[in-house]
Amino acid sequence: MNLFNRVKIKTPESVELEFALAGIGSRTEALLIDYVYWSITLLVLLLLGLLGLLGLAWSDLLQELVGSEGFELWYYAMLGLIFFFVYVGYFTFFETLWQGQTPGKRRGKIRVIRDDGRPVGLQQATLRALLRPVDDFFFIGPLMIMLGKREKRLGDWVAGTLVVQEEQAITAAEFPISENARSLANRLLQTADLLGLEPDDFAAIREYLRRRENLFPDARTKISRQLTRKAKAAIGLERMPQGVTADLFLEAVYLAYQNGGQCPP
């Protein structure tokens, strides 16, 4: 069962890419954070206006231009305009500058891209921002995201964009491995058949080593035993070398498998 919608995209260079779509949760989270930042920006601007730091200069100028009669109307029209520019500007600015991300989207680990996989430009970001109020009104946007297969709100349809999850690059191990494991790994490479280990088993061992610090002690013992038993059978090792703990063994298997199951030259 796949809980996240996926899309396949053909880039202009005819490369096929696959993305997981952002999902309603991450998009709501991002929007919530962005609205908080956006409100703070607006509040600061309004305060500046009220305090006269900005207000005095331009309201004097405005009064000179339109006279005192229609001044109030003009004043509020200008405020409305500022409001509008900050609203549209916030999203356009960040999405253009940060390649489809806003502060909220960064935190939610999602990104706007074009339908063909290219990064969004000023045009797409502006169209999305202009249609945002329409999408928010009566929750049209959220409903379209929740029910649509490609999770596009009106702004996405018009701008030709998709919102996808940031692919988490599987980086080299970011967990500590003991020195003893390295020598054990070398021994394993000579005595055992590492190629018997399935890629899934290797992935499970890597996940365990990466996350073991956060596990409850009971669970940690249980899983390391489970994985050790399985790995031992897979690589054709009959008994554990003397004085080797489950964790040390798994670290060594991880290292040895990473070396392609072959002895280093």
Added chain:
Amino acid sequence: MAQTPLQPLSVGNVVSAAFRLYRDRLSTYLGIAVRASLWALLPLLVILPIPFLFLFDTVGLSILWIGIPVGSILLIFGWAKYTTNLALISRLAFGFLANKPETVREASSHVIPKMWRFWQASFLTFLIVFGVCIGFGLVVLICVWVGSLIFSISQNIVLVLSLLGLLGIVALVVAIVALIRLMLRFSLIEVPLAIENQLSASQTISRSWELTQGYIAKIWWIFIVAALITLPIQLAAYFLASLIEGIITEIVVVDTNSLILQAILFLVGWIIGLIFGVFLVPFWQTIKATIYYDIRSRKEGLDIQLGN
């Protein structure tokens, strides 16, 4: 079916996954939610007419001798049935997350025999929260008493008053934060009992307590994002309730302060809340199941174990 189990999820992905579970199996969950809500409704339908019967002098005080015990028994029974059915939804949702889906019948055979343990667990939690509130109230009372003592001997009344005011605000904030934290720690109580074997009522409370430790902020954030998604349904309920209220007040030509009108309006609002609640309740249960799965993956490597 995906071969690899779900790995630990971000806040947004917990909500998305829970929503997906909810959307794809809505008809099943709605059926269970309707059953749960009817059980919650039953005791009130029995208790509610009693004040009216009084009002119209149709019965004497003697009805209380029957009404109170019958009402209490129904209340306890309805409550137990309600929490059991909610737990059933969480178990079903968890089955899908763990790649071991069950039919309603299979899940029920695990959940329904535990009905009284669900009731005990929720009642115990209620007692704990209630106890904490009382305890805090006592502390505040003592503070007020000490404050008034100082007040009576002090010369500088303004200073003492403003200090007391400040203290009151701090106490209020502390109380609210503490209460929210407490509720979040207890937010999963029915889920372990529904899914794990051989847990007692108090053990499922401890399970919720130990699992949520260190995850309060994340759960809080998940609940906020999830609540935002349910906003359309909540607003729809609100509009419908005010519309019907408006119509009733227009049509019925009686004094707007009349007790009957107020009671009818209350009942209408309550029934609308219940109807919309039927749609919301399964979503919260799938959210809880997803949080439970996520925390167990993080703290117990559930996804790694399932993959083996």
